[in-house]
Amino acid sequence: MLAEISIENLGIIPAATAELSPGLTVLTGETGAGKTMVVTGLRLLTGGRADASRIRRGASKAVVEGRFLTTGMNAEIAAAAQEIVENAGGHADENGEFIATRTISASGGRSRAHLGGRSVPAATLEEFSRELLTIHGQNDQLRLLGSAEQLAALDRYDAATKPLLDKYRQAYHSFKSLDKDLKQRIESRRELAQEIDRLEFAIGEISDVNPIPGEDVELVQLIRRLQDVDILREESASAITFIDGLSALGDYSEVDDNSASSLLGQAQAVLANSEDQELQEAAKRLAVLTGELTDISAQLGSFLSALPTDSQALEESLQRQQQLKTLTRKYAPDINGVLEWKKKAETRLRSIDISSEALEALQRDVEKARQKMKSAGMKLSALRRTAARKLSQEATAELRGLAMPKSRLVVEITETEFGAEGCDTVTLKLAPNETSEALPLATAASGGELSRVMLALEVILSGGNSGVTLVFDEVDAGVGGRAAVEIGRRLSKLATSNQVIAVTHLPQVAAYADTHLHVAKDVTDDSVTSGVLSLSKEERVEELARMLAGLDDTDTGRAHAAELLSRAQQEVAEYKRQ
Structure with a gap:
């Protein structure tokens, strides 16, 4: 309110x-x-x-x-x-x-x-x-002359119409979707066949290269390392020599006096034997450093041993990178994107079936959906026809109470093609008496009569509402x-x-x-x-x-x-x- x-x-x-x-x-x-x-x-x-x-x-x-x-x-x-x-x-x-x-x-x-x-x-x-809030004015009266408004008024009259109308709309949209799919497949068989060829070629090309996620990023790092392998080997070997006093390149002559681990070990031993607590604490800290140095040495050893020794590795990596770049130029900016594109392409390929068997199966589905839509439409139409007779009687009684003592309102239903709202066209007709032919409101009703028709319908249609x-x-x-x-x-x-x-x-x-x-x-x-x-x-x-x-x-x-x-x-x- x-x-x-x-x-x-x-x-x-x-x-x-x-x-x-x-x-x-x-x-x-x-x-x-x-x-x-x-x-x-x-x-x-x-x-x-x-x-x-x-x-x-x-x-x-x-x-x-x-x-x-x-x-x-x-x-x-x-x-x-x-x-x-x-x-x-x-x-x-x-x-x-x-x-x-x-x-x-x-x-x-x-x-x-x-x-x-x-x-x-x-x-x-x-x-x-x-x-x-509903407003009825002169423009609203004119809208009542439209077929869609008249159908909506009839559907408002009987509360049982809504669930049937909802069921019909669902069946109608399902049929239209399947029918559209069938028509597109029939009309686009050549285009779909070409799309299948393109998808199969692309999926095959990606499968032949067989990339793995993130491979393009890892390959960039590997190639950079291969290009600098001699420098990296020398740097890591020298560092190991300075730490452990041993040649990482195969020369095991001892250089105990100059190795970092030897010098730290000697310093730690001296301080550990001291009776001064502060020096003993320093010895403990040196022990931690010695442990860290040992870990660093092991890491450098692993790095050195992992450096490729195959002279062909760089060439093979560059060739592999070129294969991956061929894919990233065509399908996605990176290999992860290429693999995602392949996954979607495979899904699309599975959804395209233009074989005779597939079309026949789809035709059967379309026919089933058509029959379901027709069945729902017929039930809706039957309910509307019953409601139309009742509404005609009630509206006529209301009009006669509105100083139109002999007039009668006829709610006429005509069967039409199946559409979004069913297979019915509703026409409100007005007759001046029982024997005269009822004519559409647009031609039979004056302005005052149209006002009374709208009021009569509103009195009836608002009966179930309150507030x-x-x-x-x-x-x-x-x-x-x-x-x-x-x-x-x-x-x-x-x-x-x-x-x-x-x-x-x-x-x-x-x-x-x-x-x-x-x-x-x-x-x-x-x-x-x-x-x-x-x-x-x-x-x-x-x-x-x-x-x-x-x-x-x-x-x-x-x-x-x-x-x-x-x-x-x-x-x-x-x-x-x-």
Whole structure:
């Protein structure tokens, strides 16, 4: 439920706040007073298009804020709305309300949206408000003339339709995917055969070289070592000689007096025999150094013995490096990438099968998927036809209660090709009586009749909801007299379980409201401003008198308005007791 709406610098409204109550709320006012701007603000809160031309002249921005309550509404809808807010990082305020805000900048018409205290795309506002707030205006009536909208209305009518529709959509998309694959294979057999040849050649080329992970990096180090092998051998051998006093190149003449290990050993022995504790500690440290020196000597010995002695090793390594470079030029920057490419190529190769056997197997799968789709579509269509008969009867009854006593609404289903929504085309048709031919709404319904058809459908389709907000923007256009009274009654009944907001110019409709908001315009020499006021009972009588015939200043006008209000409110009280 929408608890409050605040508007700033939108159209001729500089600033206005309206608290919205449960039940039926009507907005009335003179033509051009700004009622449309209230609906425009609501549309902005539902993610509607931002238009900088709507900003009040001289203002830098327009702001619309709405406060939504999810208590008292359908639990599933409330949970879905709360999940959307939480997924956006938002939260309810201290009153348990979710605040939605839309700001339009005069510079370029750019807009910003916030939900639950977090900045969000306008599409998130649309997703949040989709089930909470529905707006019916003249453009929405025109959309009702479209086949897709009429099919959607029928699917909304019966809750059992959704699981069948979901099952059909899954079967449809599965069939379309398999069918597309089959067509591509048939049409692209030559291209696929060429792709197979390329993949097989590439995989064979990599397999012939048979690289191992990281080999290209290790080979660079090996080649560098092979190119410097003589220098490395001399350096490591000399170091061993200086450490151990032995020639690492095969000359074992002792040079004990000059070797590092000999000198350190002598120093350690001298200090170890000392009776001074500090010198003994130094001896221990020398022992550690001697151990380290022994390890270094062993490491150098291993390095020296590992140096290649084969004169062909460098040539063989260079040739191997060239083989690897051939692969890295073609398939990936390094050998690890080449091996990953080969793995993907092998997976792709296994997935390509253009043999006759494979195509026949795929054709069988396509046919199975087609039959599954048809079966799901037929079940969906049968349910829709049953629902269409029931909806026709209920909608006709509603229309006859809306001062169209002999009219009948026909929900006609025509079988079509299987598509994303099934194999049905829905056409809403209207007949003036039982014997006349029913014709499509686009040709049979006047503006007023179309308004009543939409209201009748909304009354029926919203029957299972509770706590949501329904906005009707001059749904009573082109209507008067008895039909206006019936529209007021229907809106009032609809408001017993939902919040209904109606912009109206008819006093017969306004009289049924629980809350009456008046949009007033103030024109001066310099500016035009508008504000929204909540009317008291006495003020309502004056406004209804003005709406009846501009008789707000006469006793007759006020008496007529008071009688209209009293009778309507008695009916409202009865609806609430039921």
